[in-house]
Amino acid sequence: MAWHKLFGERATTKIAAVFDSEAAAEEAAASVRSQAGLQATQVLLVQPHEKEYARKLEPEPQGVARTALRSHMILGLAGLVAGAIVWMALYVADLPAILSSPGVSALFVLFLGAIAGLLLGGLITARPDHQLVIQRVQTATEEGRWSLVVHPRDARQCDAVMAALAASGADVARSV
Structure with missing residues (x-):
């Protein structure tokens, strides 16, 4: 990227x-x-x-606002995708916790990935x-x-x- x-x-x-x-x-x-x-x-x-x-x-307050929007959107989505990849890897690894409740575990891992991306977006915005x-x-x-x-x-x-x-x-x- x-x-x-x-x-x-x-x-x-x-x-x-x-x-x-x-x-x-x-x-x-x-x-x-x-x-x-x-x-x-x-x-x-x-x-x-x-x-x-x-x-x-x-001197660019509008640019800072655009940075906040872009970084949160892009990195939040990237975190969501990373969470999906991690969940799939855990599922393929046949972890009992993932296999016993795949829907709940998927939501949890996707949520954590998205939050991690959003936090990174906040760090980039804060500069x-x-x-x-x-x-x-x-x-x-x-x-x-x-x-x-x-x-x-x-x-x-x-x-x-x-x-x-x-x-x-x-x-x-x-x-x-």
Whole structure:
């Protein structure tokens, strides 16, 4: 299965870099835009002590909702199919508990498979890998530092952004 089909967001990776001055942050933003070929909406600055920066970290609320729907539907169905395969394997193995009540055992195993898939869909929707980036920006904002938040849309853009930020000497955090 292609993992990108689970996501409804155009930019699934987040990269944040922290700077001590506005000039350094703006210079890095210009460098990132030019080297990676990003649009202005993909490169956002968070000012020191800014209160409403959450939208800059998650600029695609509709994409997050699509991710929730897609990941739960696809992985819930995949869990259901996996449960059916497990039940068939147990049935073919002639397990007495399965053979004595095949209907109830099938429902039970299918239910467990579907729940496992739905839980995995919830984990993908929650995106725990984004927490490192979010925490880095929050800490920088509270400390009175500038943050550059970048939303690359593919692997080529990610590599170009990371190279540009490495050259700037910034403190960088990246999600998967």
